[in-house]
Amino acid sequence: MIIEDTRLFPYDDIEPKWQKFWQDIRLTSVDTADARNKYYCLMMFPYPSAALHVGHGRNYIIGDVVARYKMMRGFKVLSPMGFDAFGLPAENAAIKGGIPPKTSTLNNIKKMKSQFADWGVGYDWDKEVISCLPDYYKWTQWIFVKLYEKGLAYKKKAFVNWCPSCKTVLANEQVVEGKCERCSTEVNQKDLEQWFFRITNYADRLLKDLDKLTEWPERVKIMQKNWIGRSDGVEIDFKIEGSEDILKCFTTRIDTIYGATFLALAPEHPLVPKLIKGSKDEAALLKCVQKMRDESKIERSATDVEKEGIFTGRYVINPVNNEKIPVWIANYILMEYGTGAIMAVPAHDQRDFEFAKKYDLPIRVVIDDPKDPLDAGAMKTSYEAVGVMVNSGQFNGLSSDVSLEKIADHFEEKKLGKRAVQYKLRDWLISRQRYWGAPIPIIYCPKCGIVPVPEKDLPVILPEDVEFRPTGESPLKLSKDFVNTKCPVCGAAATRETDTMDTFVDSSWYYLRYITPHLNDKPFDKETVNKWLPVDQYIGGVEHAILHLLYSRFITKFLKDIDAIGFDEPFKNLFTQGMITKNGIKMSKSKGNVVAPDELIKKYGADTVRLYTLFIGPPEKDAEWSDRGVEGAYRFLGRVWRLVLGYKDNRPSAGKTDPKKWDALKRKTHQTIKKVTEDLDGGFHFNTAISSIMELVNETYDCMGQAAKDDKASEDILTEAVQTVVILLSPFVPNISEEMWQRLGKKNSIFKAGWPVCDKSAMVEESLTIVVQVNGKVRSRIEVPSGIAEEKLKEAVLTDVKIKSFVDGKDIKDFIIVPNKLVNIVIR
């Protein structure tokens, strides 16, 4: 029995053949010692998950297109890949299935690498980094120690999600509707000593330097700016009645100080226990405070959620008029922002307004609306705009924006407070009470206190013979061999820190390691790194717009400050790609809407899957996956395949004769070169680049049905069109393009062939079609010679039959000409 070959082209022969060929000629291998003409193309390194889906593929395919295109433009392209290999899922798998995290992680990496190969994406695997291996995390720990030495790593108490039943800390993800995902126990907030990085010291530089990032998407910069959240204001010292303590409040609206009718504290505020101590309602107050503290932060900051509060029974003194102001505790005040205490001005802040209404607190207008005077009793919402000062002593009658500065001056002169800057950005909590992460290199000595592990003793190795408990408790705490050690300073018996680092620390410097990945005596070679960085093109998901990118920028700035590197921004160009959805939602295993690439690649080949992924839509936007669309891409490649193999002998010698078509094909060829080049240089417009190549293919087929105007000339035009199609397609579909290139009789790899250049003289058109509108509506189209004079054009338009019927007998008010495109006749 003969099984018929139903493939449109022999992708399964082609793909392994050329992938081996590229390996043999070391197409993607780069010696970083020589950085001349370098181009560093980087994709965000992935967390190793068991199976990649087509949504993941988008990132790698986009990066591969960029790398191959730049290669063809003559750059020395470094495109490395690695794995962000520490993290929660591997640990969960170990707890559930008993497979050690290292084993499952390395298995996943192996699977992923074979999937990369299936997609035909090429990396310089000599540069691979894996963040969970000691040769890498040694240097993550080294960065921690450097930060510690500079006072930028420190310990303080912070709240964590705590499951009282499992006796373990939970990630936000492990808290489902306020309950532990493992045992469904109500989760509460627990105070724990934890390690932080002082990223807030860099807040201002991280903010200001966003201006340097001219090649970043504006939306990402805006998100970072809002995340850093700089605000300028005044810190006021409120004296507490009957106490020596003072309450510090930060406000951006010092102009409203005379309207403060209560103070509100976060339930976590350190003075809360002291303030309510001895009160007759102490027990009830404490209970209420605890309830507020257990609410999640997102709930608490939501403005549509019911505001809750309780009066402490204490008062402070308003420094501008010596008024007694009651002190409340309120759920909408967050300890993390500002001082954890606010002066509440119900008349001029909506949240305070709602709180005052609920608890019947006074509302006093101190800024009046100049157009519509306010009546405190009748207000439905707060008045937050600029206005005229009233009820504000010596400042009455001034504009509120002027008194903002005057009152601030007044506070500083009388030493009642001082101008201050606040950031929303908080210090980076890097402690994780987990096993599968880089151990924090700290030793606690009973005599010497906190001692960082000296560089010569790094890495602090994560032990592998540990016991995983079903509760999720960190096995590090239970490992005596790990915990018990000697103090590196005095040699006394000491214990190790058992917290590990947030995986964002691992990923905040990996792009530096790629350049010189095998050094054992330093994290990277400074000189080489300085030549290759910043990264020329960084590509990844928009979901990383804030955290990962901000942390990387911070670590880069820190390394610059300690003179480890010579630049202070890591990524010059940033591209954030959209998600691939299926049935309107993000692809994920748990949703059961994952499209696996394996079967598609088997059925249509990698080039087809690549082409469809790129054609699906603008890469920065989300896109809906359709298996049908894949078939379309497959058929297109089949069409190109037949064109390339058969264009020479498949041409009819007689038929319709239209010599103009040949000139048009030459023009189209060069227009397509221009369009594709612009689409790749000006942005990542792969979808429109591909559609323009499709148009060229369609026009080439159309031309083949025409008799030649002269054999040699049309032969040349046709050959040029076909070769152009192949070379323009090559970054998108490398395997089939390389095969077709060789079949066209070329000897070298298509990626060494150089990018085609468009010939402007070939694009000149003799005549143009001008759209003619009457009052903005298209009424006709006329053919005119290109470069026609304005008067001649007017004449041609007005003698057009269709236009005459609209214009005759009417007053022409205006005659608008858009050169080479359109005219619009405005009639009354």
Next chain:
RNA sequence: GCCGAAGUGGUGGAAUGGCAUACACGAUGGUCUCAAAAACCAUUAAGCGUAAGCUUGUGUGGGUUCGACUCCCACCUUCGGCACCA
């Protein structure tokens, strides 16, 4: 809730102040074939009209403009992030 983004045919999308729906998918009809697949040809926003053509139409409502998918204001819906998923 806050911050960011997006809403265009049956579907993915194109057009960033100048021809709305390029390119593709799907669908319908046809050619080839014993048949199918593949390929090729034609039609494909809606409504009216025998036709030439006309009218409406880019989430909703308003505005700016000779001209608006594009700019401005308000609203609605969907998606991403919100600091222990990475």
